[in-house]
Amino acid sequence: MIVGLAMDLAAIILLAYGLYYRRHHRRDLLFAYVALNVGIFAVVSLLLVQRVDIAVGFGLFGLLSIIRLRSSEITQQEIAYYFVAIVLGLVNGIAAAWPTTALLLNGVLLVVMYIADHPGLLGRTRHQVVTLDVVYADPELLRVDLESRLRARVLHCVVTQVDYVRDVTVVDVRYVVPQGSARDQTRARAGVR
Known part of the structure; x- marks a missing residue:
């Protein structure tokens, strides 16, 4: 779990601070991405460590799915960052079983976000x-x-x-x-x- 946590923190720092904040400068969403990612990581890690009924897992993710982003209007780009922050938390939460695969997936997700949201790509x-x-x-x-x-x-x-x-x-x-x-x-x- 420590390896997964280290990989998750490194990945979300790169995504939130290294990519998102430097390009879009929204501090409120920066905090939201980090908090959501770490929260997902904690829930997934707990579900893997503590043997619980599958219904509890579905209930937790059902609860996450009904959270609405009410505070302010966000763009499709920012929704993509939300999605990747969630996926990074999930991938790294189960990293104890496959740390090499999780590291590879972290790299792929970060590189794709770097390229897809690069100002030089359709920047005008x-x-x-x-x-x-x-x-x-x-x-x-x-x-x-x-x-x-x-x-x-x-x-x-x-x-x-x-x-x-x-x-x-x-x-x-x-x-x-x-x-x-x-x-x-x-x-x-x-x-x-």
Whole structure:
């Protein structure tokens, strides 16, 4: 169990501090990833050490599955980090049986997260919810206005809300920042996506 705990702590520190926090700078989620990971590790280790009925194990994981992330809105990237934090806790919790396999899986998970969330990989693509003070009947005029305001090429936009009384349109926009733009260079230096 000590080997599994050491591997788990090393893996979650690399994931949470080395990858997530350096790229996304959300301290609240950093704490959540570490706490969730260590909690999963403790539960799995306890279930392996103490022989309990399988129903208890299913009950514990059922309890974990109903936890909702209510505090603030999180992105799909952050959900992926949650998932990997859970998997690392599970893998390292059973590491006593197969420490070499657990070490290999830790490495694979961390390398995949490093590559998949690397700022250089599709780093110029952005997502934003935009509220406009105008309502467009023509989708092409909407696209032209968004490109003008964002100073970027719009890849996809979906109108999520229209208020004809206040003349307001809410649009979910995916766009590409032009290469070499001041905004792109500033975000790249900061490691922000």
